[in-house]
Amino acid sequence: MDMILPLSMFLAVGLVLLSGYPVAFCLGGVALLFAIGGLATGLVSVNDLTFLPGRLFGIINNTTLIAVPLFVFMGVMLEKSRVAEKLLASMGLLFGRLPGGLGFSIILVGALLAASTGIVGATVVTMGLLTLPTMLRRGYQPSLATGLICATGTLGQIIPPSIALVLLGDVLSTAYQEAQLRQGAWALETVSVGDLFVGALIPGLVLVVLYLIYMAAVSLLRPEQVPALERDDGDGNDRTGLMAALSGLIPPLLLILAVLGSILAGLATPTEAAGVGAFGTLILAAANRHLNFTILRETVHGTARLTAMVFMIMIGASLFTMVFRAFGGEEAVQHLFDALPGGVLGATVMVMLIIFLLGFILDFIEITFVVVPIVGPILLGMGLDPIWLGVMIALNLQTSFLTPPFGIALFYLRGVAPPEVLTTHIYRGVVPFVFIQIIMLGILALFPQLATWLPHLLYG
Template identity: 55%
Template sequence: MNLADTLDLVMFAVTCAVLLSGFPVAFTLGGVALIFALIGLWFGIFDFGYLLALPQRIFGTMTNEALVAVPLFVFMGTMLERSKVAEELLENMSRLFGSLRGGLGISVTIVGALLAASTGIVGATVVTMGLLALPTMLRRGYDPALASGSIAAAGTLGQIIPPSIILVLLGDVLANAYSSAQLKMGIFTPDTMSVGDLFAGAIIPGFVLVGLYILYQSLRALFDPASSPAVPHEETDEPAGVIIRRTLSALFPPMILIVAVLGSILAGIATPTEAAAVGAVGATLLAGYRQLENKKPAIIAALALLGIIVLTSFADLRVARENLTGGEYLGIGVAFALCAAMSWGMALSLIRLYRRDILSSVMQSTARISSMVFVILIGAALFSLVFRGLGGDETVQAFLTFEETSLLYQIFGDMAPIVVVMFIMFILGFFLDFIEITFVVVPIVGPVLLALGFDPVWLGVMMAINLQTSFLTPPFGFALFYLRGVAPESVRTVQIYRGAIPFVIIQLLALVILALYPPLATWLPDLVFG
């Protein structure tokens, strides 16, 4: 094997080694790529034309409408974190389920799912629930490992339940890979896959995972009652009607936001980017509602926002058209009135949030996270170009092509390439962040797997669940770090790690279930988008 055959593999290995050293991701991807491009040019095995395509790649990234959803969803999640939705949900869910064995753990899982469907930010969810729920669970006699694992796992649901940042990024990467794979197959009118398809595909698997979490906690409470005791009856001695009414009151705002964002996507009213804008406005109004002394402006603005969404589904509100009917003029007039009401409520909410120093911190956090993502995207584009210029595509194609006589093919059949890729991603998750894996591994293996005929939505959801495990796998699971930072000193790090392991196994079980039954991911997108 000569240098031309191995330089791409050496480049991938060096990239992983530098990432493990803690060097910034974007500079690692771009810097290693440039070094190996120069080495390839020196030995005459790299075409400089690949580097000339980088400006176009960057321009395409910066003008990609789907990626505009990233800062909007980050803003939405950060604003909801500041609006104290999690505190109210946790408090009321704990009262509702606390009288059951394992009830507090189940409450944490349900709240994690609701926050995932309304924020999609893992770190904020884990920290919030770690501060609020972990001391309560420990005080009630919960096993520290079970309590820690439940909180860390519930926090990671933001990776798989839409709207999720990772689904936006994965959707964009896989959409490009899908088009590339079809062009290589000679299909010059390729099918497309959108972020909306991936959102729809992830909903059912996400809630299957929630069900598996709750099932594990229920079985643990059944067979090991001491690990998750019920809250004493005298501490929950409130009328059931009061508890239910208070819980519904806490559930109503985030549920409306979830319906507005996901419902507008699934109904075909809005693209994920437009729905992200709806979510950002809704989160601002919800935060303003909690800060304003007079609640009416925020309520009126929220109702106006819902009215615009409903009106959009029944009427064509585009004004730059000829031959508008009287009914269409009326619809456009109503839309303008609703926009004015929403703007009034938004203005008052923003002023109040600014005066409370909430808006500035949200904007800074959004800018910081979004900048990090887009700088990594630029580094990943350079890495991908150089890797392909060094023959990486052919290497991966050969690596994932199995003879029928090979052992892996005999055991797994046509699924052998998927098994290998999932295993590699799982192992990398012990050491690398989900963003690094998404931008380094997926662009390399995606076109090859899709060219083999695997469904892009199913593949994307499989990868998203696999990447979710990277938040829980020691030693570098970010959810474990977040929880360690807020957990009481009485909870040892080894207990946090031990508590996460059953939930990692559950995630792998969900991966197996999805592999055996792909319609869990493909049925809803087919039903909604055809």
């Protein structure tokens, strides 16, 4: 009986989501209906819900979350400043004459854009428009080309600065404090967004290396699927290509240095660094002569829309988790984890499997604000390192952009792909990269120092 009502809440949300209604209102509406029913039947009391106003005010008043609109603004403005186009053109000149050279270029440019913007949609659409027609024209296999673009576009979820890490950092910090309070701690430690940024840096780079290894393997084993460009496909000689590559690389590298460098050096918080990055993108746009009132208005409008969506989902998810806890859902989950074989290992594997499966039907924001607040305090109370757990969840959530039928990166690319590219090509193309991400999860599980060494070195 303890599990019936909490499980019914999840089933009800799933059914309402099928209607196509916005996720934020599905979560909040179902929670309100269950809360009213619980109050009417006496299953929950008013005292169980009295903390809701304070929690909602805390969301809006959270200075850490100011980084969300700033990073969104940074990503949208960087897309409009045409930095990505210059990067792709210059890297294509350097690597295009190698078998698989365009693939290597896309991976490296995607990693640089991830460290500059963290916006998956902007990266996938930009690279889809600029590189997919060229790759198809030069003989690249459609499934490989589309899978490579989608997977590389999702690097912005794990390579900082990442909006996913900002949101996860806020949720995990609260969960970590709850876990310590349950254990009777007086002086509470916290896990900050900066900790997750630093912790995700090495795993993100390792994932880029795995993508490059896969591309190298395809180039060696199936070179006909990734042909090199001819000499006349490029512009100029090697020296010209090198100079063009440097001119395209320097602006985003300076931006990365300003944002990530200030965080790593302890000179700025992630929120302050986001402000620096937003201002830096304005300078880049002006330098590229792509800063005017129309572009600024479109950037601000897009930033406001995405930020409003994030905060509405946060509010709806907070209401959902509070009602879920009022029905005893968290205690039921705790009992379930205690009954699993393998202790903390079994519980961690179960949570990662649930997050992976939910990624087929839910966005990373809903999973972050619905699932993590419930399971986070329990797992952290079992002794898991919060930075390692946060990076593991971020890597797992990255797969939600690639897993059909609702992988958002697939939809972004489908919207800009040429007609001859079939949806089945895109679905088949992302499968190897989903497996690579799962392999990366396994590597991080076996070697947690990849996520914990650098934060402990820099911050103790």
